Amino acid sequence: MRDLPQQSDPNLIAGAEGYEDAGVYKLSNDIALVQTLDFFTPIVDDAYTFGKIAVTNALSDVYAMGGRPLTAMNIVCFPATKMDLSILNRVLAGGLDKLQEAEVTLVGGHSVEDPELKYGLSVTGLIHPDKVVFNRGCVPGDRLILTKPLGTGIISTAIKAGMAGEKAIARAVYSMTALNKKAAELMLEVGVHACTDVTGFGLLGHACEMIEGTEAAIIIDSSAVPYIPEAREMADMGLVPGGTTRNRCFREVMVDMEPGLHIFVSDILFDPQTSGGLLISLPAEKAGELLDRLHQEGIVDAAIIGRVEAGPAGRIRVH
Amino acid sequence: MIEIDVRGLSCPIPVVRTKQAMDQNPKEDISVLLDFEVAVENVTRLAQSRGYKVVRTDTDDGYELSLRL
Numbered sequence: 339m340r341d342l343p344q345q346s347d348p349n350l351i352a353g354a355e356g357y358e359d360a361g362v363y364k365l366s367n368d369i370a371l372v373q374t375l376d377f378f379t380p381i382v383d384d385a386y387t388f389g390k391i392a393v394t395n396a397l398s399d400v401y402a403m404g405g406r407p408l409t410a411m412n413i414v415c416f417p418a419t420k421m422d423l424s425i426l427n428r429v430l431a432g433g434l435d436k437l438q439e440a441e442v443t444l445v446g447g448h449s450v451e452d453p454e455l456k457y458g459l460s461v462t463g464l465i466h467p468d469k470v471v472f473n474r475g476c477v478p479g480d481r482l483i484l485t486k487p488l489g490t491g492i493i494s495t496a497i498k499a500g501m502a503g504e505k506a507i508a509r510a511v512y513s514m515t516a517l518n519k520k521a522a523e524l525m526l527e528v529g530v531h532a533c534t535d536v537t538g539f540g541l542l543g544h545a546c547e548m549i550e551g552t553e554a555a556i557i558i559d560s561s562a563v564p565y566i567p568e569a570r571e572m573a574d575m576g577l578v579p580g581g582t583t584r585n586r587c588f589r590e591v592m593v594d595m596e597p598g599l600h601i602f603v604s605d606i607l608f609d610p611q612t613s614g615g616l617l618i619s620l621p622a623e624k625a626g627e628l629l630d631r632l633h634q635e636g637i638v639d640a641a642i643i644g645r646v647e648a649g650p651a652g653r654i655r656v657h
Numbered sequence: 658m659i660e661i662d663v664r665g666l667s668c669p670i671p672v673v674r675t676k677q678a679m680d681q682n683p684k685e686d687i688s689v690l691l692d693f694e695v696a697v698e699n700v701t702r703l704a705q706s707r708g709y710k711v712v713r714t715d716t717d718d719g720y721e722l723s724l725r726l
Contacts, residue, residue, distance in 0.1 A: 495668065495669050496669070498669055499669040499670075499672060499673045500673065501669075501673070501676070573702075574702060574706045575672070575676075575702065575703050575706050576669075576672040576698070576699030576700055576701070576702040576703035576706075577669055577672060577699070578668075578695075578698070578699055578702075579668065580667070580668045580695050583694075583695045583698075
Protein backbone atom coordinates (compact mmCIF):
# COMPACT_ATOMS: atom_id res chain seq x y z
CA MET A 339 0.00 0.00 0.00
CA ARG A 340 2.95 2.34 0.54
CA ASP A 341 3.28 2.94 -3.20
CA LEU A 342 -0.30 4.18 -3.45
CA PRO A 343 -1.10 7.88 -3.01
CA GLN A 344 -2.36 8.73 0.49
CA GLN A 345 -5.94 9.85 0.76
CA SER A 346 -6.92 12.53 3.22
CA ASP A 347 -10.27 12.75 4.95
CA PRO A 348 -10.97 14.88 8.01
CA ASN A 349 -13.05 12.08 9.53
CA LEU A 350 -10.34 9.44 9.26
CA ILE A 351 -9.01 8.82 12.79
CA ALA A 352 -6.82 5.81 11.99
CA GLY A 353 -5.98 4.75 8.45
CA ALA A 354 -3.37 2.93 6.44
CA GLU A 355 -0.48 5.30 7.16
CA GLY A 356 0.45 4.04 10.63
CA TYR A 357 0.69 0.58 12.12
CA GLU A 358 -2.78 0.69 13.66
CA ASP A 359 -4.66 -2.56 14.09
CA ALA A 360 -7.88 -1.33 12.45
CA GLY A 361 -9.24 1.62 10.53
CA VAL A 362 -11.30 4.14 12.52
CA TYR A 363 -13.67 6.57 10.80
CA LYS A 364 -15.62 9.25 12.65
CA LEU A 365 -19.35 9.34 11.89
CA SER A 366 -20.37 11.91 14.52
CA ASN A 367 -18.93 13.44 17.67
CA ASP A 368 -20.04 10.35 19.59
CA ILE A 369 -19.58 7.48 17.18
CA ALA A 370 -16.79 6.18 14.96
CA LEU A 371 -16.66 3.03 12.83
CA VAL A 372 -13.90 0.49 13.42
CA GLN A 373 -13.13 -1.75 10.44
CA THR A 374 -10.72 -4.61 9.95
CA LEU A 375 -10.21 -7.68 7.77
CA ASP A 376 -8.06 -10.78 8.14
CA PHE A 377 -7.99 -14.22 6.53
CA PHE A 378 -5.48 -17.04 6.23
CA THR A 379 -4.79 -20.71 5.50
CA PRO A 380 -5.48 -23.38 8.16
CA ILE A 381 -2.98 -23.57 11.00
CA VAL A 382 -4.55 -26.56 12.75
CA ASP A 383 -5.88 -29.82 11.31
CA ASP A 384 -9.41 -29.60 12.75
CA ALA A 385 -11.77 -27.57 10.53
CA TYR A 386 -14.13 -26.46 13.33
CA THR A 387 -11.20 -25.27 15.47
CA PHE A 388 -9.71 -23.41 12.50
CA GLY A 389 -12.99 -21.50 12.15
CA LYS A 390 -12.89 -20.48 15.80
CA ILE A 391 -9.28 -19.34 15.54
CA ALA A 392 -9.99 -17.26 12.43
CA VAL A 393 -12.84 -15.42 14.16
CA THR A 394 -10.90 -14.87 17.39
CA ASN A 395 -8.05 -13.46 15.31
CA ALA A 396 -10.22 -11.19 13.15
CA LEU A 397 -12.11 -9.70 16.10
CA SER A 398 -8.89 -9.02 17.97
CA ASP A 399 -7.97 -5.95 15.92
CA VAL A 400 -11.21 -4.24 16.99
CA TYR A 401 -10.63 -5.09 20.65
CA ALA A 402 -7.04 -3.81 20.45
CA MET A 403 -8.34 -0.38 19.38
CA GLY A 404 -10.76 -0.33 22.33
CA GLY A 405 -13.73 -0.89 20.00
CA ARG A 406 -16.84 -3.06 20.24
CA PRO A 407 -17.32 -5.38 17.25
CA LEU A 408 -20.92 -5.47 15.99
CA THR A 409 -21.09 -7.31 12.67
CA ALA A 410 -18.90 -9.58 10.57
CA MET A 411 -18.80 -11.03 7.05
CA ASN A 412 -17.16 -14.30 6.06
CA ILE A 413 -14.36 -14.39 3.50
CA VAL A 414 -13.91 -17.88 2.03
CA CYS A 415 -11.53 -19.37 -0.53
CA PHE A 416 -12.37 -23.02 -1.14
CA PRO A 417 -11.16 -25.80 -3.50
CA ALA A 418 -14.67 -27.13 -4.23
CA THR A 419 -13.47 -29.67 -6.80
CA LYS A 420 -11.03 -31.48 -4.50
CA MET A 421 -12.32 -30.90 -0.96
CA ASP A 422 -15.56 -32.10 0.59
CA LEU A 423 -18.02 -29.29 1.25
CA SER A 424 -18.62 -30.67 4.75
CA ILE A 425 -15.15 -29.40 5.69
CA LEU A 426 -16.17 -25.86 4.81
CA ASN A 427 -19.37 -26.31 6.80
CA ARG A 428 -17.30 -27.24 9.86
CA VAL A 429 -15.04 -24.20 9.41
CA LEU A 430 -18.04 -21.88 9.17
CA ALA A 431 -19.75 -23.56 12.13
CA GLY A 432 -16.68 -22.99 14.30
CA GLY A 433 -16.60 -19.38 13.16
CA LEU A 434 -20.27 -18.81 13.90
CA ASP A 435 -20.02 -20.34 17.37
CA LYS A 436 -17.14 -18.00 18.21
CA LEU A 437 -19.03 -14.99 16.81
CA GLN A 438 -22.00 -15.88 19.02
CA GLU A 439 -19.76 -16.12 22.06
CA ALA A 440 -18.47 -12.64 21.20
CA GLU A 441 -22.03 -11.37 20.61
CA VAL A 442 -21.17 -10.34 17.06
CA THR A 443 -23.74 -10.79 14.26
CA LEU A 444 -22.79 -12.52 11.01
CA VAL A 445 -24.40 -10.55 8.19
CA GLY A 446 -23.11 -12.38 5.12
CA GLY A 447 -19.98 -13.21 3.24
CA HIS A 448 -18.40 -14.12 -0.06
CA SER A 449 -16.65 -17.21 -1.38
CA VAL A 450 -14.39 -17.88 -4.36
CA GLU A 451 -12.97 -21.07 -5.85
CA ASP A 452 -9.30 -21.33 -4.95
CA PRO A 453 -6.67 -24.12 -4.91
CA GLU A 454 -6.22 -23.71 -1.14
CA LEU A 455 -8.71 -23.30 1.72
CA LYS A 456 -8.62 -19.85 3.32
CA TYR A 457 -11.02 -18.36 5.83
CA GLY A 458 -11.34 -15.08 7.64
CA LEU A 459 -13.65 -12.17 8.22
CA SER A 460 -14.27 -8.53 7.68
CA VAL A 461 -15.39 -7.04 10.99
CA THR A 462 -17.18 -3.78 11.73
CA GLY A 463 -17.40 -2.24 15.18
CA LEU A 464 -18.08 0.99 16.99
CA ILE A 465 -16.01 3.20 19.24
CA HIS A 466 -16.23 6.68 20.76
CA PRO A 467 -13.96 8.92 18.64
CA ASP A 468 -12.22 10.28 21.74
CA LYS A 469 -11.62 6.88 23.31
CA VAL A 470 -9.61 5.15 20.58
CA VAL A 471 -6.63 3.25 22.00
CA PHE A 472 -3.76 3.66 19.54
CA ASN A 473 -0.62 1.56 19.44
CA ARG A 474 1.38 4.78 19.80
CA GLY A 475 1.18 6.56 23.12
CA CYS A 476 3.56 4.77 25.49
CA VAL A 477 4.69 7.11 28.29
CA PRO A 478 8.04 6.75 30.11
CA GLY A 479 7.36 5.00 33.41
CA ASP A 480 4.61 2.81 31.90
CA ARG A 481 4.51 -0.91 32.46
CA LEU A 482 3.82 -3.36 29.62
CA ILE A 483 1.32 -6.18 30.08
CA LEU A 484 1.02 -9.13 27.67
CA THR A 485 -2.25 -11.06 28.04
CA LYS A 486 -1.48 -14.38 26.25
CA PRO A 487 1.52 -16.70 26.12
CA LEU A 488 3.79 -16.68 23.04
CA GLY A 489 4.75 -19.74 21.02
CA THR A 490 1.79 -20.38 18.73
CA GLY A 491 4.02 -19.94 15.65
CA ILE A 492 6.47 -22.61 16.80
CA ILE A 493 3.64 -24.98 17.72
CA SER A 494 1.86 -24.38 14.38
CA THR A 495 5.13 -25.30 12.65
CA ALA A 496 5.37 -28.45 14.77
CA ILE A 497 1.79 -29.32 13.80
CA LYS A 498 2.71 -28.97 10.10
CA ALA A 499 5.70 -31.23 10.75
CA GLY A 500 3.53 -33.81 12.51
CA MET A 501 5.73 -33.44 15.58
CA ALA A 502 3.45 -31.57 18.01
CA GLY A 503 2.20 -33.41 21.07
CA GLU A 504 -1.44 -33.33 22.13
CA LYS A 505 -0.71 -31.15 25.14
CA ALA A 506 1.14 -28.57 23.05
CA ILE A 507 -1.67 -28.46 20.48
CA ALA A 508 -4.29 -28.11 23.21
CA ARG A 509 -2.43 -25.20 24.83
CA ALA A 510 -1.95 -23.40 21.52
CA VAL A 511 -5.59 -23.90 20.51
CA TYR A 512 -6.80 -22.69 23.90
CA SER A 513 -4.75 -19.52 23.49
CA MET A 514 -5.68 -18.90 19.83
CA THR A 515 -9.42 -19.33 20.52
CA ALA A 516 -9.48 -17.13 23.62
CA LEU A 517 -11.23 -13.86 22.73
CA ASN A 518 -9.42 -10.64 23.66
CA LYS A 519 -12.86 -9.22 24.52
CA LYS A 520 -12.63 -9.36 28.32
CA ALA A 521 -9.02 -8.18 28.37
CA ALA A 522 -9.99 -5.19 26.25
CA GLU A 523 -12.98 -4.35 28.47
CA LEU A 524 -10.78 -4.41 31.57
CA MET A 525 -8.13 -2.31 29.82
CA LEU A 526 -10.75 0.35 29.05
CA GLU A 527 -12.07 0.32 32.61
CA VAL A 528 -8.63 0.70 34.17
CA GLY A 529 -7.38 3.24 31.60
CA VAL A 530 -4.28 2.73 29.46
CA HIS A 531 -1.95 4.73 27.24
CA ALA A 532 -1.54 2.37 24.27
CA CYS A 533 -2.38 -1.11 23.04
CA THR A 534 -1.81 -3.43 20.11
CA ASP A 535 -2.41 -7.13 19.55
CA VAL A 536 0.55 -9.42 19.00
CA THR A 537 0.29 -11.19 15.65
CA GLY A 538 2.53 -11.95 12.68
CA PHE A 539 5.47 -9.69 13.53
CA GLY A 540 5.98 -11.29 16.93
CA LEU A 541 6.14 -9.57 20.31
CA LEU A 542 9.25 -7.55 19.46
CA GLY A 543 7.93 -6.56 16.03
CA HIS A 544 4.75 -5.15 17.51
CA ALA A 545 6.64 -3.56 20.42
CA CYS A 546 8.82 -1.81 17.82
CA GLU A 547 5.69 -0.40 16.16
CA MET A 548 4.64 1.11 19.50
CA ILE A 549 7.78 3.24 19.80
CA GLU A 550 9.25 3.60 16.30
CA GLY A 551 9.86 7.28 15.58
CA THR A 552 9.10 8.31 19.18
CA GLU A 553 11.43 9.36 22.01
CA ALA A 554 10.51 6.36 24.17
CA ALA A 555 12.44 3.14 24.75
CA ILE A 556 11.14 -0.26 25.85
CA ILE A 557 12.83 -2.65 28.24
CA ILE A 558 11.68 -6.29 28.05
CA ASP A 559 12.35 -8.69 30.92
CA SER A 560 12.59 -11.93 28.95
CA SER A 561 12.23 -14.06 32.09
CA ALA A 562 8.77 -12.55 32.70
CA VAL A 563 7.38 -13.20 29.20
CA PRO A 564 4.76 -15.99 29.25
CA TYR A 565 5.13 -18.72 26.64
CA ILE A 566 3.69 -22.17 25.98
CA PRO A 567 6.24 -24.44 27.68
CA GLU A 568 6.35 -27.08 24.93
CA ALA A 569 7.51 -24.41 22.45
CA ARG A 570 11.00 -24.51 23.91
CA GLU A 571 11.60 -28.17 23.18
CA MET A 572 10.18 -27.77 19.69
CA ALA A 573 12.38 -24.76 18.89
CA ASP A 574 15.40 -26.74 20.10
CA MET A 575 14.43 -29.41 17.54
CA GLY A 576 14.54 -26.83 14.74
CA LEU A 577 10.78 -26.26 14.43
CA VAL A 578 11.12 -22.51 14.08
CA PRO A 579 8.84 -20.83 11.50
CA GLY A 580 10.40 -19.02 8.56
CA GLY A 581 8.58 -15.88 9.73
CA THR A 582 10.76 -15.70 12.84
CA THR A 583 13.86 -15.01 10.77
CA ARG A 584 12.03 -12.44 8.63
CA ASN A 585 10.77 -10.69 11.78
CA ARG A 586 14.26 -10.68 13.28
CA CYS A 587 15.93 -9.35 10.11
CA PHE A 588 13.32 -6.61 9.78
CA ARG A 589 13.60 -5.35 13.38
CA GLU A 590 16.99 -6.33 14.76
CA VAL A 591 18.36 -2.82 14.09
CA MET A 592 16.02 -1.50 16.81
CA VAL A 593 16.62 -4.29 19.33
CA ASP A 594 19.53 -4.81 21.74
CA MET A 595 19.63 -8.35 23.12
CA GLU A 596 21.72 -8.71 26.25
CA PRO A 597 24.73 -10.91 25.41
CA GLY A 598 24.50 -14.44 26.74
CA LEU A 599 20.74 -14.88 26.38
CA HIS A 600 19.74 -18.32 25.08
CA ILE A 601 18.79 -18.40 21.40
CA PHE A 602 15.28 -19.45 22.45
CA VAL A 603 14.69 -15.94 23.83
CA SER A 604 15.06 -14.54 20.32
CA ASP A 605 12.99 -17.42 18.86
CA ILE A 606 10.06 -16.79 21.17
CA LEU A 607 10.14 -12.97 21.17
CA PHE A 608 10.13 -12.89 17.34
CA ASP A 609 7.74 -15.87 17.00
CA PRO A 610 4.89 -14.89 14.62
CA GLN A 611 1.62 -15.26 16.52
CA THR A 612 -1.83 -16.12 15.27
CA SER A 613 -4.61 -14.63 17.37
CA GLY A 614 -2.11 -13.44 19.99
CA GLY A 615 -2.74 -11.46 23.13
CA LEU A 616 -2.96 -7.74 23.78
CA LEU A 617 0.23 -5.80 24.49
CA ILE A 618 -0.84 -2.96 26.77
CA SER A 619 1.14 0.08 27.95
CA LEU A 620 -0.24 1.70 31.09
CA PRO A 621 0.85 3.77 34.09
CA ALA A 622 2.89 1.75 36.61
CA GLU A 623 0.43 2.51 39.43
CA LYS A 624 -2.41 0.91 37.44
CA ALA A 625 -0.50 -2.15 36.23
CA GLY A 626 -1.03 -4.22 39.37
CA GLU A 627 -4.77 -3.55 39.34
CA LEU A 628 -5.19 -4.53 35.68
CA LEU A 629 -3.06 -7.63 36.15
CA ASP A 630 -5.10 -8.74 39.18
CA ARG A 631 -8.37 -8.24 37.34
CA LEU A 632 -7.12 -10.12 34.26
CA HIS A 633 -6.12 -13.04 36.47
CA GLN A 634 -9.50 -12.96 38.28
CA GLU A 635 -11.23 -13.24 34.89
CA GLY A 636 -9.27 -16.37 34.04
CA ILE A 637 -6.68 -14.67 31.83
CA VAL A 638 -4.06 -16.38 33.93
CA ASP A 639 -1.08 -16.09 31.60
CA ALA A 640 -1.20 -12.27 31.63
CA ALA A 641 2.05 -10.82 32.96
CA ILE A 642 3.98 -7.58 33.31
CA ILE A 643 6.80 -8.15 30.83
CA GLY A 644 8.58 -4.83 30.69
CA ARG A 645 8.51 -1.08 30.98
CA VAL A 646 8.81 2.13 29.00
CA GLU A 647 11.73 4.52 29.53
CA ALA A 648 12.49 8.03 28.32
CA GLY A 649 15.15 6.83 25.88
CA PRO A 650 17.28 6.02 24.01
CA ALA A 651 14.69 6.96 21.40
CA GLY A 652 13.05 4.07 19.57
CA ARG A 653 15.23 1.36 21.12
CA ILE A 654 14.18 -1.94 22.67
CA ARG A 655 16.46 -3.63 25.18
CA VAL A 656 15.90 -7.26 26.11
CA HIS A 657 17.51 -8.66 29.25
CA MET B 658 26.67 -42.32 5.42
CA ILE B 659 23.02 -41.70 4.53
CA GLU B 660 22.40 -38.85 2.09
CA ILE B 661 19.22 -36.79 1.87
CA ASP B 662 18.44 -33.88 -0.41
CA VAL B 663 15.92 -31.34 0.88
CA ARG B 664 16.71 -28.60 -1.61
CA GLY B 665 13.57 -26.91 -2.90
CA LEU B 666 11.54 -27.83 0.19
CA SER B 667 10.25 -25.20 2.59
CA CYS B 668 10.25 -25.32 6.41
CA PRO B 669 9.46 -27.44 8.32
CA ILE B 670 9.92 -30.22 5.72
CA PRO B 671 13.77 -30.25 5.84
CA VAL B 672 13.56 -30.89 9.60
CA VAL B 673 10.89 -33.57 9.11
CA ARG B 674 12.91 -35.42 6.43
CA THR B 675 16.10 -35.23 8.47
CA LYS B 676 14.33 -36.56 11.56
CA GLN B 677 12.89 -39.44 9.52
CA ALA B 678 16.40 -40.29 8.29
CA MET B 679 17.68 -40.22 11.88
CA ASP B 680 14.85 -42.43 13.13
CA GLN B 681 15.32 -44.96 10.33
CA ASN B 682 19.12 -45.02 10.56
CA PRO B 683 19.94 -44.41 14.21
CA LYS B 684 23.54 -45.61 13.97
CA GLU B 685 24.54 -43.90 10.71
CA ASP B 686 26.04 -40.53 9.90
CA ILE B 687 23.81 -38.40 7.68
CA SER B 688 24.60 -35.89 4.96
CA VAL B 689 21.92 -33.28 4.25
CA LEU B 690 21.85 -31.04 1.16
CA LEU B 691 19.99 -27.76 1.68
CA ASP B 692 19.48 -24.53 -0.21
CA PHE B 693 18.54 -21.86 2.32
CA GLU B 694 19.95 -20.53 5.55
CA VAL B 695 16.88 -20.92 7.80
CA ALA B 696 16.68 -24.63 6.97
CA VAL B 697 20.40 -24.95 7.70
CA GLU B 698 19.86 -23.39 11.15
CA ASN B 699 16.82 -25.54 11.91
CA VAL B 700 18.40 -28.84 10.81
CA THR B 701 21.54 -27.93 12.77
CA ARG B 702 19.45 -27.44 15.90
CA LEU B 703 17.63 -30.73 15.40
CA ALA B 704 20.94 -32.55 14.98
CA GLN B 705 22.55 -30.92 18.00
CA SER B 706 19.50 -31.67 20.17
CA ARG B 707 19.95 -35.35 19.22
CA GLY B 708 23.64 -35.43 19.97
CA TYR B 709 25.11 -35.27 16.46
CA LYS B 710 28.25 -33.30 15.68
CA VAL B 711 27.44 -30.94 12.81
CA VAL B 712 29.93 -29.94 10.10
CA ARG B 713 28.72 -27.34 7.61
CA THR B 714 30.12 -26.94 4.11
CA ASP B 715 29.01 -24.16 1.77
CA THR B 716 28.67 -25.53 -1.77
CA ASP B 717 28.19 -23.82 -5.14
CA ASP B 718 24.42 -24.25 -5.03
CA GLY B 719 23.67 -24.32 -1.31
CA TYR B 720 24.91 -26.06 1.80
CA GLU B 721 25.86 -29.53 2.97
CA LEU B 722 25.49 -30.49 6.60
CA SER B 723 27.39 -33.53 7.71
CA LEU B 724 25.74 -34.97 10.85
CA ARG B 725 28.13 -37.25 12.69
CA LEU B 726 27.43 -39.48 15.66
